[in-house]
Amino acid sequence: MPNFKKIADKWQKEWDKKKVFQTKPSKKKKFYCLEMFPYPTAKLHMGHVRNYSIGDAIARYKRMQGFNVLYPMGYDSFGIPAENAAIKSGADPKKWTESNIVQIKQQQKQLGLSYDWDREIATHTEEYYKFNQLFFREMFKKGLAYRKHSPINFCSKCQTVLANEQVENEKCWRCGTDVEQKHLEQWFLRITEYADQLLEDISKLEDWPEKVKTMQKNWIGRSYGTEIFFKIKDSDKIISTFTTRPDTIYGLTYLVFAPEHPLVLELVKGTKYEKETKEFIKQVKRESVIDRMDESKPKKGMFIGKYFTNPVNNEELPIWIANYALANYGTGAVMAVPTHDQRDFEFAKKYNLPLKVVITSRDYTLDPQKMARAYTDEGVMINSGDFDGEDNKDAINSISDFLEKKGWGKRTVNYKLRDWLISRQRYWGTPIPIIYCDNCGPVLVPKKDLPISLPKNPKITGQGNPLDKIPSFINTKCPKCKGKAKRETDTMDTFFDSSWYFLRYCSPKNNKQPFSKTEANYWLPVDQYIGGIEHAILHLLYARFFTKTLRDLKYIDIDEPFKKLLTQGMVLKDGIKMSKSYGNVVDPGNIIEEYGPDTARLYMLFVALPEKELEWNDKGVEGCFRFLKRLYSLTEIPKSKNNIKDSYIVSKTHSLIKKTTELFDKYHFSIAISIMMEYTSTLIKNKQNISTKIYKESLNNLCLLLSPFAPHVTEEIWNKLGNKKLISTENWPKYNKQKINPEFEAAEQIVLQATRDITSIKALIKTKSKTATIIISEEWKYSLFKKIQKRITTTRNIGEIIGAIMDKKHPKEIPKIVQSILKDPTKLPETILDQKIELKTLKNSKEELEKETDLNIEIIIAEKSNEQKAKTATPHKPAILLQ
């Protein structure tokens, strides 16, 4: 039995030695194949293996097709786990990270992935993060990076601030701890500046999954509406509200502030409502953290003793605060129209606030007393002054015009997207290049002083930011006034690092620039990006934002970084995600050790399509292993007895190449593998009836086609067959259409179908060949003809023939001749019973169909004495002599 592990080691060394996967820009057409780089843990998990199996298959395929392929690997090596390890075991984050990199890289190498290892990068290295600092500088100068005092999400366990995107159901995305609200000064990137571009350019991402695009659209959440201003009674304050439904302005019956709205406390100050309001705010804040999961959370609110005026009708209405108004969306205040908004409706019902209908259905009248829910459909305006009778859709516009003219409102656009909070109170990240001076305020570190290196030997205790405890790092001079100053101790969110790493791969060793523009322009955009769906929003949005920013800073000339995106499905076991916490992890290292890397990779691609979930099954791995063994057994070249199957095999080979190529282009790897399995079986079964020359040729082609999936075994077989070049540097085989014999294809079908149906004839009609000869064993003669006769005489099956010969372009034009057959179906059976299906009736009478049907099909009944047939035909299947 071949030792696949040894074979793999051997070829991996060979590839390394000959540097076969190193690339540089050339005149050839490029293809940039990229996998999401991993956080360096000590061991690979199946998700990684799946990701890389897909990526490497694509990279190798494209390389074989003559593309200049950039296929790099690196490590997203800053981040919390290193720091947690330091807290837990006192490890130095740098040493810990780097030893992980060594280990994970070794495992990646064992898989035989065709990376250009000369381009390896790691984000925790100074050579990398110094450019983070450079970009930060540039963004700061452009006003894209700024500092803001703001309520932020804080995780008490991780002792750090979290971005909105890192808060899941009010819990920390990483550790699940309830998130607290704090007010701190933080650094932000002005991603909202690019909200429109990020949204509109989604339409350019033709090869992205619909799902991811929708998620991004929802996240950006642009909505057009109108900001309306209201005067508060007995105050000089103005309330501003945002609405997408200005048409409902006459139905306004109260107004709601988010409890956190800064104006609230100001308004109640010194009134009898002050105490109660404060209590309410406290309560809401606490609740919003605890019960956020509860969907049916009841709406709660209170009147704060103030009134405002609706400018359109001078009505005086009450001001409330309520938990359903969100501080961070729109203006933090809502104009409530209970009749036409479900949330307002529920709230008004609960607190007995008045209802006023201003839009009514054309079919029936709405009675506010009897309404069970808000009316949110289209309708006609009523109770709305001059706008009565208008269609409410038109009124959205006309009322906005009216409000703008009067100065009571203005059209605006609102986004759900918030600016990106990048400060982290952590050690293991890129130091933000800012110095705080008592005289000059926050000052950017001059370019010549970069990089700001992370100090060594931090004391990591898990309490607060370790950088705060290193005086030699903190204390410095102000670059402007040279006075005493302190460094910023916050570090950057690691998503900053991963937002441009794909650019760094273009010039990983460039010490002066983050990347060379020429090289980036050659390689970018990434042609195929592969990774998990979990990055659908965060990473992919940030990377798109960076690309646009860097374009505006003249670093690159592209708008979008990733042309095609493939989001791989999860790896499951026993129906649930394979994960440590469920204790259902299968270690890829063991699989590789036992079966070799090719089996592991092949299995990953065979068992499910890339986007789909993959249910792990040990037996399935065995199946792939057996297939590779069977394939390997083909290296024992058989003594050929004759060559009667040569032309059949040649035809099958070319058809295999054709199909595999098509399937590869669609990334339907599992089907490609299944047809190769089938082909392998055919080759094994027929090996004694194929000439040695054709046998070798077939095996060579099979290896070429399989090499992107199982590079080591195929390299070995390729070598054993006497090929001098490495299969990894070979070209993808081309098929010759002429050699694909449709007769065989059709005949094969007929064998498979045992000529049991008139559909067999149909298959032959579809082929454009002249003749197809099928030899059927004696046993089949009687039943065959009986069956055909029966089928052909039923109108239902005549219909099948009509359909088959009809050009789909003219579905309604049934040729005359076919109609005549319909009238007299007995015409066909006669020719069949004559043992020759010539379909002449069809052919002669319909000129246009000639090309389609121009063939003679001979069904020859093999006599018992007939040589080969007796041996090859089984009692149950008709044999075909394929010549």
Add this chain to the structure above:
RNA sequence: GCGGGGAUGCCGGAGUGGUCAAACGGGGCAGGCUUAGGACCUGUUAGCUUAGUGCUUACCGGGGUUCGAAUCCUCGUCCCCGCACCA
């Protein structure tokens, strides 16, 4: 609630108008090889069956389009995923 994706044989999972009782793999069953097991190989695996490759039933359910539907349309049921009080 909004949005995205699904439902195929014992299982995983292909297949998107006729070549479909449905690829490929796994599992089961029978047989070969073998002292036996393993490995490997062959056949078989919806039901009925007078055994004729005959009949019936089949790709979540109902309805429709078509000569013809797993595939297209429509209504419904169920499942998964994402976002979620977004004004």
